[in-house]
Amino acid sequence: MMAWLFIVLGLSGSTGTSGAAAQTPQKLGQGVTVTPAEGWTSAQNVWNVGPNALSLRMSGVLVAFGADAYGGNTRQLLDEQLSSTKNQFGSFRSLPAASTTVGGGLAGLKILFYGTSDSSDLEGELVVAATDATGVVMMAVAPAGQLSRVQGDLDAMLASLSVPR
Amino acid sequence: MNLTRQPAYWLFVLLVLAGVGLVGVQQLSYFLSYPGAWFLSILLLAAVAIPVGVIIYRMDQFEPEPASLIVIALLWGGVVALAFAAIANSAFLDFLQHVLPEKQVNAWGAALVAPIDEEFYKGCGLVMIFLIARNEIDSLMDGMVYGAMIGLGFQVMENIQYFVHAAAQSGGAGLGGVVGTFFVRVLIAGLYSHMLFTGLAGFGFAYFITRKGARPWATRAGVFALFILAAWAAHFVWNSPWLDSLAQGGAGAFILSLVVKGLPFLALLAIMGALARRRESQAFERLMAEEVGGDVVTAEEFQVLRSARRRRRMVRSFKRRRGPAAGRLLKRVMREQMNLALFHTKVEQPGHPAVEAQREKIRQMKTQLAHMAAAR
Numbered sequence: 344m345m346a347w348l349f350i351v352l353g354l355s356g357s358t359g360t361s362g363a364a365a366q367t368p369q370k371l372g373q374g375v376t377v378t379p380a381e382g383w384t385s386a387q388n389v390w391n392v393g394p395n396a397l398s399l400r401m402s403g404v405l406v407a408f409g410a411d412a413y414g415g416n417t418r419q420l421l422d423e424q425l426s427s428t429k430n431q432f433g434s435f436r437s438l439p440a441a442s443t444t445v446g447g448g449l450a451g452l453k454i455l456f457y458g459t460s461d462s463s464d465l466e467g468e469l470v471v472a473a474t475d476a477t478g479v480v481m482m483a484v485a486p487a488g489q490l491s492r493v494q495g496d497l498d499a500m501l502a503s504l505s506v507p508r
Numbered sequence: 509m510n511l512t513r514q515p516a517y518w519l520f521v522l523l524v525l526a527g528v529g530l531v532g533v534q535q536l537s538y539f540l541s542y543p544g545a546w547f548l549s550i551l552l553l554a555a556v557a558i559p560v561g562v563i564i565y566r567m568d569q570f571e572p573e574p575a576s577l578i579v580i581a582l583l584w585g586g587v588v589a590l591a592f593a594a595i596a597n598s599a600f601l602d603f604l605q606h607v608l609p610e611k612q613v614n615a616w617g618a619a620l621v622a623p624i625d626e627e628f629y630k631g632c633g634l635v636m637i638f639l640i641a642r643n644e645i646d647s648l649m650d651g652m653v654y655g656a657m658i659g660l661g662f663q664v665m666e667n668i669q670y671f672v673h674a675a676a677q678s679g680g681a682g683l684g685g686v687v688g689t690f691f692v693r694v695l696i697a698g699l700y701s702h703m704l705f706t707g708l709a710g711f712g713f714a715y716f717i718t719r720k721g722a723r724p725w726a727t728r729a730g731v732f733a734l735f736i737l738a739a740w741a742a743h744f745v746w747n748s749p750w751l752d753s754l755a756q757g758g759a760g761a762f763i764l765s766l767v768v769k770g771l772p773f774l775a776l777l778a779i780m781g782a783l784a785r786r787r788e789s790q791a792f793e794r795l796m797a798e799e800v801g802g803d804v805v806t807a808e809e810f811q812v813l814r815s816a817r818r819r820r821r822m823v824r825s826f827k828r829r830r831g832p833a834a835g836r837l838l839k840r841v842m843r844e845q846m847n848l849a850l851f852h853t854k855v856e857q858p859g860h861p862a863v864e865a866q867r868e869k870i871r872q873m874k875t876q877l878a879h880m881a882a883a884r
Contacts, residue, residue, distance in 0.1 A: 351600045489618065490673075
């Protein structure tokens, strides 16, 4: 039992970690920072999200955090992000948006979605918040059924967002 | 049976305590974050898992397994296997993500990782039960029962995770996510899950250990490997993206896709279950041959003992005519009569004092039963 655990942990460790040191705040745009949770590594090689954003991965889950100048409100930001996300899926359905808060008590909106892309069943979580001409976005995508396993990490990283106001 | 004398039992206790550290903290966080969803999950799952557990327990009608070992099986599945598999799954997926294209991991990750890790850790539970109480796995049915119980424990705890996360994803307050996930994962797809997978593995394991001396090692190992492979394949097919496009074509197509994916393996387990039951029945007849026709077990009583349905009918009828106490006593008499078969498996001489003592015990109970019947 322990042997198999050590084998898979060894395999996982042998692939190495790159970028995004855990527990170290990483800069996004507009002075916003996010602190990756333990175990998450850079996913820039599979998901290039540009200079004002950061992509991470762990255990089959990909997540991107981004911050940029934005003049609209949170609802508008959600609609825009949702619209562009839909276009990347063959079939797409989402749950109604729910209120949430990100780092420092900033009010945001959260939406869960499910979709099919290239024959893969995926689920994801989109969280947005807009304040003082800055828009912050988090998008996580995972194979169906896998997102819940990292929900605690996602919540922790959202709470770690530091947005200058 | 004193389990605490076995070193394996203490290893089990240690592993449960370690597992509780992980699973317990997780459950506590669910309870603190979403108490309504957590309670509803427990209620819904208990409403299904308890009767299902009783059905599995009763499958072994001639020699019900000790409650202590059933609890060990459930704890192994729900705590130890779940905790180890959670860590291994994450690490394995992490590895795959680095060596396979993203799309392949998304589509096949769960199908590759979960069957290997989860079937391995649940299967270790069968070995642990065998090490704790070697004499208790003495038939194919025993292996199926313990395997299915380990699977049931795993399934219940895993479902709590799914239910609470469904509630969290729908905003936390709404309990619709819990009910919806319960409907799909338990009511529609509940049969094609861990009870089925580990039940198959349990059959193979029991074949390997109970056929020692009767079949060559290679045959036993081959059958064992075949059923481990069947358990793995059932899990793999279930988690694979095959027929997912069909699943999106409406409720009927969705159910059809589940049936196509799960029914062949469920049918295999049902056939194996019927086979195991027939063997148990034959063994019971053989072991009881010496007893039938005497004053301890009459020929008519034996006909009733052979069938669980006839036994239940007889107890119900007796209770109606002679009262609840007489009904309970009759049930105990039947259990002790059936236990005679167990005595014959443990001792070789027909006149062994233990067998004689058991016969005497039954005679006394039957006398008491006759007095109760006469008193009404």
